[in-house]
Amino acid sequence: xxxxxxxxxxxxxxxxxxxxxxxxxxxxxxxxxxxxxxxxxxxxxxxxxxxxxxxxxxxxxxxxxxxxxxxxxxxxxxxxxxxxxxxxxxxxxxxxxxxxxxxxxxxxxxxxxxxxxxxxxxxxxxxxxxxxxxxxxxxxxxxxxxxxxxxxxxxxxxxxxxxxxxxxxxxxxxxxxxxxxxxxxxxxxxxxxxxxxxxxxxxxx
Amino acid sequence: xxxxxxxxxxxxxxxxxxxxxxxxxxxxxxxxxxxxxxxxxxxxxxxxxxxxxxxxxxxxxxxxxxxxxxxxxxxxxxxxxxxxxxxxxxxxxxxxxxxxxxxxxxxxxxxxxxxxxxxxxxxxxxxxxxxxxxxxxxxxxxxxxxxxxxxxxxxxxxxxxxxxxxxxxxxxxxxxxxxxxxxxxxxxxxxxxxxxxxxxxxxxx
DNA sequence: AAAAAATATCCGAAATTTCGGACAAAAATC
DNA sequence: GATTTTTGTCCGAAATTTCGGATATTTTTT
Numbered sequence: 001x002x003x004x005x006x007x008x009x010x011x012x013x014x015x016x017x018x019x020x021x022x023x024x025x026x027x028x029x030x031x032x033x034x035x036x037x038x039x040x041x042x043x044x045x046x047x048x049x050x051x052x053x054x055x056x057x058x059x060x061x062x063x064x065x066x067x068x069x070x071x072x073x074x075x076x077x078x079x080x081x082x083x084x085x086x087x088x089x090x091x092x093x094x095x096x097x098x099x100x101x102x103x104x105x106x107x108x109x110x111x112x113x114x115x116x117x118x119x120x121x122x123x124x125x126x127x128x129x130x131x132x133x134x135x136x137x138x139x140x141x142x143x144x145x146x147x148x149x150x151x152x153x154x155x156x157x158x159x160x161x162x163x164x165x166x167x168x169x170x171x172x173x174x175x176x177x178x179x180x181x182x183x184x185x186x187x188x189x190x191x192x193x194x195x196x197x198x199x200x201x202x203x204x205x
Numbered sequence: 206x207x208x209x210x211x212x213x214x215x216x217x218x219x220x221x222x223x224x225x226x227x228x229x230x231x232x233x234x235x236x237x238x239x240x241x242x243x244x245x246x247x248x249x250x251x252x253x254x255x256x257x258x259x260x261x262x263x264x265x266x267x268x269x270x271x272x273x274x275x276x277x278x279x280x281x282x283x284x285x286x287x288x289x290x291x292x293x294x295x296x297x298x299x300x301x302x303x304x305x306x307x308x309x310x311x312x313x314x315x316x317x318x319x320x321x322x323x324x325x326x327x328x329x330x331x332x333x334x335x336x337x338x339x340x341x342x343x344x345x346x347x348x349x350x351x352x353x354x355x356x357x358x359x360x361x362x363x364x365x366x367x368x369x370x371x372x373x374x375x376x377x378x379x380x381x382x383x384x385x386x387x388x389x390x391x392x393x394x395x396x397x398x399x400x401x402x403x404x405x406x407x408x409x410x
Numbered sequence: 411a412a413a414a415a416a417t418a419t420c421c422g423a424a425a426t427t428t429c430g431g432a433c434a435a436a437a438a439t440c
Numbered sequence: 441g442a443t444t445t446t447t448g449t450c451c452g453a454a455a456t457t458t459c460g461g462a463t464a465t466t467t468t469t470t
Contacts, residue, residue: 086311086313090313093313093317098321099317099321106291108291108295108298112298112304116303116304116321116325119325120321120324120325120328123325123328123329123332124328126332127328127331127332127335130332130335130336130339131335133339134335134338134339137342142362142365144382145381145382145383146359146362146363146366146381146382146383147382147383148382149358149362150355150358150359150362153354153355153358154351154355157347157351157354157355158351160347161351168446168447169446169447169448170446170447176350176351177349177350177351177352177353178350178351178352178428178429179428179429179430180429180447180448181428181429181430181431181449182427182428182429184447184448184449185427185428185429186427188449189427194447194448373416373417374416374417374418375416375417383458383459384458384459384460385417385459386419386458386459386460386461387457387458387459389417389418389419390457390458390459391457393419394457399417399418
């Protein structure tokens with residue numbers, strides 16, 4: 001579970017207070033005091049979320065938001081607005097902020113909101129991982145000549161059978177429904193060595 | 206994108222008002238006035254989220270929440286609490302509610318919150334779909350004898366090549382790196398007919 | 411409608427794969 | 441440490457697969 005929260009807040013006191021609140025809730029605050037400082041952490045593979053103040057001396061929370069969206073549209077950005085600044089808050093959501101919080105904000109609301117954002121982030125990253133897994137499988141299964149493709153698959157099947165049988169060739173052969181000798185033939189052809197699949201805990205070559 | 210919101214609210218006026226707000230935001234409200242009525246919609250494959258009042262004549266929002274969790278722990282439930290009832294709200298989150306809203310609630314906050322819940326739901330369902338996809342592939346790839354497994358795979362490879370070549374056997378054979386006649390041999394063995402892969406738009410048997 | 415190209419099937423020789431048996435070496439059991 | 445089992449390798453005959461050539465049929469082009 002990702003727990004990182006990249007805090008962007010120029011007011012040192014508030015920043016520290018937020019960080020402390022998060023730590024008490026087992027989150028991992030990363031404190032920065034400006035967009036410039038935070039910039040390099042904002043990447044598409046960042047395993048966490050962003051919490052940024054809106055009004056800051058050199059940049060606004062919207063700058064952070066826009067930048068984050070160029071790096072990864074699915075990176076949640078939570079913005080801290082001034083008290084009762086509803087129009088700004090609405091604009092923030094419209095522009096793609098994950099949520100907003102009114103300053104000063106209740107610690108519980110803060111952590112609840114961030115937790116939701118973190119879960120969102122987790123789900124997105126996990127989804128991407130699954131998708132990539134499927135894509136690469138698809139891709140690598142469909143390259144090369146028929147013989148090559150079949151050989152790759154055969155190798156996988158045999159390796160799997162050997163693994164399941166803990167490296168015992170006879171047993172693997174039986175599970176694959178072929179005579180022991182035939183499996184040896186194929187293993188030689190595929191440059192497979194039974195030893196490698198023996199002893200799940202410790203084996204040296 | 207799932208857009209269904211199962212509303213559980215005994216106050217008809219408020220319920221209608223919420224439903225209208227949601228419709229204006231392109232969400233799909235499903236109006237119910239009691240837990241009993243909503244109960245059968247709450248299932249692990251429900252493509253939406255739940256929005257329930259906490260105080261109701263016969264049941265509470267917590268009943269809804271607990272029930273939802275037994276059906277699907279990842280089905281977001283948003284609870285409507287009375288004005289400034291912070292303790293109850295906190296308890297709701299602790300017990301697994303996705304979020305809570307204070308009555309009367311701002312329409313924007315309502316839709317924002319529900320949208321987040323819906324995205325969450327979407328991601329969870331998508332994740333499950335991916336996982337299942339991977340599992341079934343794994344399972345069906347590892348059953349039967351070696352010959353059977355290889356034959357299944359060979360069939361897939363050839364079918365794919367034929368599809369890519371729009372049913373032209375010679376072309377498919379070339380892409381697979383084998384002579385045309387050999388491909389015919391294998392197709393006969395696997396009971397494959399080239400015609401089936403011709404004419405991406407319309408073909409009758 | 412004729413000509414050209416592609417599809418689909420059959421044949422048979424050459425190449426490859428299968429598989430049982432034999433056997434030495436290694437490992438496990440007694 | 442002797443015995444039994446298992447492993448890994450080699451051999452050769454039988455079975456299967458490959459693949460080019462021949463050819464009839466269908467489709468496409470001209």
